[in-house]
Amino acid sequence: MVKYFNLYNLFPSEKSKRGTAIILFLSALLAFTPEIFAQQTAAEAAEQRARAWVEAINSNNRAAWRKFISENYAKSSLERMPVEPRVNNFARIYDETRGMNIQSVRLDKPNEVFVSAKSNLTGMDSEIVVQVEEQAPFNILFISLRPSAPSANKKLTDKQIAEELDAHLKKLAGADVFSGVVLLARGERVLYEKAFGEANKDFKALNNVNTKFNLGSMNKMFTAVAIAQLVEAGKLSFDDPLGKFMPDFPDKEAAEKIRIKHLLSHTSGLGNYFNRVFFEGSRARFRTVDDFLALAKDEKMQFEPGSKWQYSNTGMLVLGKVIEKASGQNYFDYVRENIYKKAGMTNSDSYDLDNINPNLAVGYEKDFTEQGIVFRNNIFMHVIKGGPAGGGYSTVGDLLKFASALREGRLVGKEYVKLLTTPKPELNSPNYGYGFGANPESFGHSGGFPGISSELVMFTGSDYAAVVLSNYGFGSQPVTGKIRGLVGACADCGTAKK
8 A cells, every 4th residue: 555655754954946846746746646546545645635735835836836726626626716716826825925834734534634834924824724535536625724823822912912013014014915004902002003015006105004995894894883773772673674674675585584683694695786787887886875786686585594604795785775764864974973973983984986085095906927916906896985885994093993982882882792793603603793703702804805905803802903904905814813813822911901
């Protein structure tokens, strides 16, 4: 029986490019030999695939990535995401890490391994989960990459947290992986706040701590708080059917079955109104809640409400109309008066982007081409005005004000804060509350789109809060991962002094 062996043992001290090429060649040779896989266990094959995957990433070669993906991924995986998008994902991973060094491998399931790897760029540890088919040829079913959990033995002071975060960001910004603003606070005490990169590359205008960034889906938090305020005021109930406020909703069955709680928790069965009509038409046509609802007029429920979780922009958009019906106000006016004004958020709104709006960052996406990285802006890709589901703008300072006002019960009573920010397993929503992502360690929301990557994280074990706003697609991810690790290392430090 041919057993798996560690290719690294062949070159215990080899650091040269030639050595790396030989390792890649041998990895590929093993990976593409069905007879060898036929004599392996799924666990052995999973480890081999994982190691070969890391070496492929480290090659920084698009042709090698294309070949590896084509010959190592299962057919079902390639049906979900074809080769070329995966090649771009490889390019993004290499850009963010500049290669990785494997630290350890452990078996999780008979066909799944966890690989600990360290980024060459930042030194940050990540965990790679690799699952292969249960039978030969053991092709890759999926791979995920996420920050490793912090060491339980590592304890940091606030000063050390800020210093480590600054060093991490300087590496990312120096490699042009991050552009944006980062804020970390403990209570209302700001521990770290700094801007990096350019708000507008055409004019080389730099980001500053007051730059307004597109929030993407983070606006869903504001929509959810507005609904909770109206529930608290007795103007609606979480159990109300959609038809109570929208009797003319095109799908009559949906209007009867969907409750407000389903819309808030992404369990309504509705989908995504960003469809072909939107992308092929003028963005200028869509500015009001009603304008966007016209895009969803043909939507049908995809499953029974409350039976499963599926992210739904349409669900949050519909809540915008519910807010208008229940409050008697325009959605945007309601949010300005009852959330932004109450929290003291003076630099937040859903702006008409064809007007003059000072200090707004332009979003940029990296195109990874055969000739190298090319930046393109997202001006003609995104909405011209955000709304209930996303697309508004804010600053790190305003989002800290929102976090403080929410936690202190100044926007809605604390019993409602808990209701919003805790999971809803009874609705088959184990990691999402009402308009807030929720897990045992934190709650908040992220936002993502080409040229947009943002996140607000409020930690449950302490009063730390982090805001990361980036005008690079995927820009916030290597930052929030680091922050979670740093805050986790100071989880026993108590609360901030007021």
